[in-house]
Amino acid sequence: MAPKDDRRTRIADAVIQTLAERGSRGLTHRAIDEHLDLPAGSTSYYARSRADLLACAVPRLAxxxxxxxxxxxxxxxxxxxxxxxxxxxxxxxRARTLARYELVLESVRRPDLQAALAEGTDQLLELLDGALRRGAPDAPADDLRDRARDLLAFLDGLLLADATGPARHRRSEAQLLAAVERHLATS
Structure with a gap:
């Protein structure tokens, strides 16, 4: 038998993959058991409720x-x-992106999930804020933090459209980067 931490990590990975493949409505203990090729009911030992399944995925995603x-x-x-x-x-x-959007929608009605997701968002904001600081070291810190938030919202919109839109409307990486460059030039 796998150690508990390893099993929890495997379950969290399976939750992320299941959310990406089946959406939030497809997330069940049975689906996770099947994904991990475990006997029925095994996952519920580690995550008693569906809310527990969702909650275990967030720190792993981050x-x-x-x-x-x-x-x-x-x-x-x-x-x-x-x-x-x-x-x-x-x-x-891509699977993490799809799972994240499923979790974001779930978090609208679950403040505990929203708070957990915020930690991952903060990590990404730090990355973008640091990158903007290196690009404009003399700019006021508050302005750069606001720009990092705006940039993250812009990137989220681009990625949401890319992940959920029809294939014929998806942009190449170069096109997405060009859109970001235009956004940075005007902000």
Missing amino acids: ALDARALARHQESGPLDAIRAVLRASRRGDG
Whole structure:
């Protein structure tokens, strides 16, 4: 039998993948048991309720995102944004993006989930804020923090459209980066 922490991590990963593949309505203990090839009821030992399943995914999602972006902590604005775009659109990153949007919608009615998601958002804000500071070291810190928030909202909109829109409307990475450059030039 796997250690409890390993099993919890596997469950959190399965929750993220299930949210990405099936959406929030497809998230059940049975779906997680099937995904992990466990006997029926196994997941409920670690996460008693559906709310517990959702809650276990949030810190794991933040940890995976932080790992994906860690090497870009010293990047300039465009390199950091390029890293965010790449980490959000490809492979496991796309699954994390879809799961995050499912969790964000769930959090509208669940303040505890919203607070947990805010921690991951704060990590991303720190990355963008630091990148903007390196790009404009003499700018007032409050202005840069506001710009980082605006930039994150803009990126969220781009990524949401990319993740949920029809394939024919999806933009290439170069097109998304060009949109970000235009946004940065006007803000």
